[in-house]
Amino acid sequence: xxxxxxxxxQTLPEAEQKATFKFMSWGFESTLGxxxxxxxxxxxxxxxLTPRGSDPVNLTYGTDFTKMIGSNLRAQDAxxxxxxxxxxxxxxxxxxxxxxxxxxxxxxxxSAVLTDFVIDNTAPxxxxxxxxxxxxxxxxxxxxxxxxxxx
Amino acid sequence: MAIEISRSDVNEATVxxxxxxxxxxxxxxxxxxxxxxxxxxxxxxxIFAQLRKDNKSVQAMQSLLTAQTIATTxxxxxxxxxxxxxxxxxxxxxxxxxxxxxxxxxxxYVSRKQDYLIPGNNRFLFDRSRAYYPDVTDPTITSIINxxxxxxVIDADGNVTSYAxxxxxxxxxxxxxxxxxxxxxxxxxxxxxxxQKIISTDKFDGGLxxxxxxxxIERSETAITxxxxxxxxxxxxxxxxxxxxxxxxxxxxxxxxxxxxxLKIETASGIDLHVGGHYxxxxxxxxxxxxxxxxxxxxxxxxxNIVNVFRDSSIPNWTLTDVRIGDIIKITDxxxxxxxxxxxxxxxxxxxxxxxxxxxxxxxxxxxxxxxYYIYRPVFGPDIQILPTIGVxxxxxxxxxxxxxNRLTLPGGAHYQIxxxxxxxxxxxxxxxxxxxxxxxxxxxxxxxxxxxxPPDGLQYQVINNDPTTAQSMIQFEELVLPAVYNExxxxxxxxxxxxxxxxxxxxxxxxxxxxAGNPLVKAHTPVYLTMEIGxxxxxxxxxxxxxxxxxxxxxxxxxxxxxEDVIDVSDIIEAIRQADANVGIVFPFTITYRLIVPDGRELxxxxxxxxxxxxxxxxxxxxxxxxxxxxxxxLGISDRTVRYRATPSGITFTAQ
Numbered sequence: 030x031x032x033x034x035x036x037x038x039q040t041l042p043e044a045e046q047k048a049t050f051k052f053m054s055w056g057f058e059s060t061l062g063x064x065x066x067x068x069x070x071x072x073x074x075x076x077x078l079t080p081r082g083s084d085p086v087n088l089t090y091g092t093d094f095t096k097m098i099g100s101n102l103r104a105q106d107a108x109x110x111x112x113x114x115x116x117x118x119x120x121x122x123x124x125x126x127x128x129x130x131x132x133x134x135x136x137x138x139x140s141a142v143l144t145d146f147v148i149d150n151t152a153p154x155x156x157x158x159x160x161x162x163x164x165x166x167x168x169x170x171x172x173x174x175x176x177x178x179x180x
Numbered sequence: 181m182a183i184e185i186s187r188s189d190v191n192e193a194t195v196x197x198x199x200x201x202x203x204x205x206x207x208x209x210x211x212x213x214x215x216x217x218x219x220x221x222x223x224x225x226x227i228f229a230q231l232r233k234d235n236k237s238v239q240a241m242q243s244l245l246t247a248q249t250i251a252t253t254x255x256x257x258x259x260x261x262x263x264x265x266x267x268x269x270x271x272x273x274x275x276x277x278x279x280x281x282x283x284x285x286x287x288x289y290v291s292r293k294q295d296y297l298i299p300g301n302n303r304f305l306f307d308r309s310r311a312y313y314p315d316v317t318d319p320t321i322t323s324i325i326n327x328x329x330x331x332x333v334i335d336a337d338g339n340v341t342s343y344a345x346x347x348x349x350x351x352x353x354x355x356x357x358x359x360x361x362x363x364x365x366x367x368x369x370x371x372x373x374x375x376q377k378i379i380s381t382d383k384f385d386g387g388l389x390x391x392x393x394x395x396x397i398e399r400s401e402t403a404i405t406x407x408x409x410x411x412x413x414x415x416x417x418x419x420x421x422x423x424x425x426x427x428x429x430x431x432x433x434x435x436x437x438x439x440x441x442x443l444k445i446e447t448a449s450g451i452d453l454h455v456g457g458h459y460x461x462x463x464x465x466x467x468x469x470x471x472x473x474x475x476x477x478x479x480x481x482x483x484x485n486i487v488n489v490f491r492d493s494s495i496p497n498w499t500l501t502d503v504r505i506g507d508i509i510k511i512t513d514x515x516x517x518x519x520x521x522x523x524x525x526x527x528x529x530x531x532x533x534x535x536x537x538x539x540x541x542x543x544x545x546x547x548x549x550x551x552x553y554y555i556y557r558p559v560f561g562p563d564i565q566i567l568p569t570i571g572v573x574x575x576x577x578x579x580x581x582x583x584x585x586n587r588l589t590l591p592g593g594a595h596y597q598i599x600x601x602x603x604x605x606x607x608x609x610x611x612x613x614x615x616x617x618x619x620x621x622x623x624x625x626x627x628x629x630x631x632x633x634x635p636p637d638g639l640q641y642q643v644i645n646n647d648p649t650t651a652q653s654m655i656q657f658e659e660l661v662l663p664a665v666y667n668e669x670x671x672x673x674x675x676x677x678x679x680x681x682x683x684x685x686x687x688x689x690x691x692x693x694x695x696x697a698g699n700p701l702v703k704a705h706t707p708v709y710l711t712m713e714i715g716x717x718x719x720x721x722x723x724x725x726x727x728x729x730x731x732x733x734x735x736x737x738x739x740x741x742x743x744x745e746d747v748i749d750v751s752d753i754i755e756a757i758r759q760a761d762a763n764v765g766i767v768f769p770f771t772i773t774y775r776l777i778v779p780d781g782r783e784l785x786x787x788x789x790x791x792x793x794x795x796x797x798x799x800x801x802x803x804x805x806x807x808x809x810x811x812x813x814x815x816l817g818i819s820d821r822t823v824r825y826r827a828t829p830s831g832i833t834f835t836a837q
Contacts, residue, residue, distance in 0.1 A: 033209040036216045064209065072213040086190075086222045125212035132211060 034062030279354030282387030304368030386466025428464035483592030514551030594704035596676035651779030719765035734760035
């Protein structure tokens with residue numbers, strides 16, 4: 030069971046996201062399999078970055094995080110949106126995984142929380158830092174929206 | 181049928197695909213939220229759900245059991261289900277009945293007494309959407325109404341205000357909506373400028389809608405059977421398939437208590453034995469009215485075509501000879517099977533009748549040939565020759581045509597209630613002539629030879645069925661008897677009958693259809709006519725006066741469509757009245773009078789305050805009658821299976837109290 034693979038996806042570079050409004054990519058010329066903690070991160074990010082209502086087969090899938098792009102939301106309120114989006118994403122992933130007994134501890138979501146949020150009034154914009162953990166205790170801290178990992 | 185998929189259908193498809201892929205691709209992670217699942221399951225689940233449901237539908241369409249359950253709407257009107265059922269049942273050569281045409285009688289009032297020609301394509305409009313045409317076999321035929329057949333309509337002052345005649349019409353289309361209630365019609369008088377109005381006095385009958393899928397499946401339950409007329413299932417299947425107008429069908433065969441037609445007397449012992457091989461097919465068909473006109477005491481062909489009449493033009497009056505019932509006619513020459521003996525069963529003025537069970541080989545009067553014969557009396561010892569006493573007579577004739585004084589032979593077919601018997605050419609000065617139309621009407625049906633009693637009693641007539649075992653069939657031999665003073669007068673009989681029995685009769689007796697070892701006979705059910713006077717009171721909270729026409733229609737429909745094997749009672753009728761009009765408060769206790777038309781030609785009257793049945797204790801004994809008992813209805817083939825309850829709007833009356 031442990032050697033089951035999802036197809037790997039990754040976020041596009043920040044410049045490409047801004048240019049195309051696309052966030053995810055297969056990323057590589059040949060398809061890669063992915064499992065374990067990286068698969069969990071993929072699942073979480075795919076849900077987090079999918080605009081809610083954009084998946085035609087499941088209109089409730091995704092979050093409102095990407096809807097902030099181009100919106101007239103005040104920077105001060107953006108934090109709330111990020112927090113709510115993270116919570117919504119956690120709920121959805123947990124629901125996915127709740128009844129799936131085939132998942133390993135490294136593939137199960139432990140938690141995902143906003144650890145830092147810095148408003149950049151010049152952009153205007155913000156930098157958010159998210160820590161995601163699996164149930165095996167592995168953790169990853171990364172920036173939104175660039176997804177650059179932070180050691 | 182549009183295939184609609186629901187969320188649960190998609191979920192089922194998703195689970196199926198996940199299981200399938202997980203089992204077959206061990207390294208693939210198809211859990212929720214994965215990209216692989218999005219690509220291989222979620223994207224295809226809708227399509228797969230559609231295909232799965234389509235597949236289920238195709239599978240279900242191959243079974244009658246499930247065909248109806250998958251319909252998205254009413255299975256009877258869902259075209260895909262209908263087509264599937266048609267296709268499945270076509271494997272058993274069953275096709276959907278197209279429905280039947282309603283028929284009925286119109287009374288047309290005209291202002292001038294003259295002949296009227298009504299083209300076969302003359303449209304009679306009940307309303308703006310329902311058209312009817314004259315009920316003729318060929319639309320190019322023009323119906324001719326003779327001026328002599330017009331009845332004068334006379335007002336209170338004795339003046340003729342108009343003339344009336346009746347015309348049978350048939351609906352332009354099939355459907356129950358054409359079974360219209362009595363009313364004044366919208367139009368139809370374009371065949372003559374003298375038409376004043378057109379009305380119908382009885383509800384039209386016989387209209388059937390295209391057979392529904394449910395009805396078709398129900399009918400098909402007996403379809404897997406041999407396709408000939410040999411058992412109950414096959415008779416039902418063959419006839420219902422062939423004749424869409426059949427609304428119900430009961431087959432009575434050997435061993436059934438109602439089967440009396442196969443009873444034969446064993447000569448040596450005198451015991452009645454059921455010889456078998458006979459079966460009676462009772463068909464429930466729409467009713468209609470018909471008229472027959474003929475000369476009383478005229479020459480008529482027996483409806484059963486049995487050649488059992490013997491004549492000799494040199495003997496004008498057989499009753500003056502020494503010939504007795506039981507003597508033997510010995511035909512020595514002139515028939516293919518002569519010499520042969522025939523027992524005399526009846527003696528009339530101008531003819532002898534042999535036993536119908538041993539008829540003559542052929543009717544020689546149709547070929548104007550004669551037979552040689554003599555009549556003898558079988559006794560112990562040498563036979564005694566009666567006529568002629570020596571040698572043979574050479575002017576004997578055999579015939580299927582009968583001639584009986586004071587009698588009118590009715591044509592074959594169902595003879596339900598007789599609505600009118602009239603002599604239309606009475607002698608001038610006859611005190612019984614009606615002021616209304618100049619005819620003599622006979623209103624009292626009696627079981628004994630009719631006599632003229634004078635006012636206030638009505639004129640009597642009698643109906644005799646010469647063979648009750650063939651009653652209500654196309655070969656029944658039934659005669660109408662009037663008082664002797666009306667012999668050789670023209671008699672017009674109007675009676676109720678059923679539509680379409682002749683074709684069914686011919687089919688069952690067709691050389692290629694009939695069972696070679698069987699003797700089938702198609703019959704109409706024995707009718708029982710219910711009449712009643714119902715008192716009612718409106719509710720204190722009624723918002724309108726109760727509609728008696730609606731109540732009348734409800735009661736008539738209830739009775740005419742009632743399953744005779746169930747028990748009809750007063751409470752059924754009260755319930756029908758209450759349902760027909762919510763403003764009815766109280767329905768007072770009432771008595772149901774019902775008349776049974778017995779296969780032997782009698783009409784017996786019963787009364788009840790509770791349930792309708794043929795219990796002899798309910799019989800209303802007319803003291804003037806001596807033979808009106810019916811102690812054993814089964815001896816005449818009468819049972820709940822072979823009777824049908826009937827009612828007409830005029831027989832149900834309401835009184836507000």
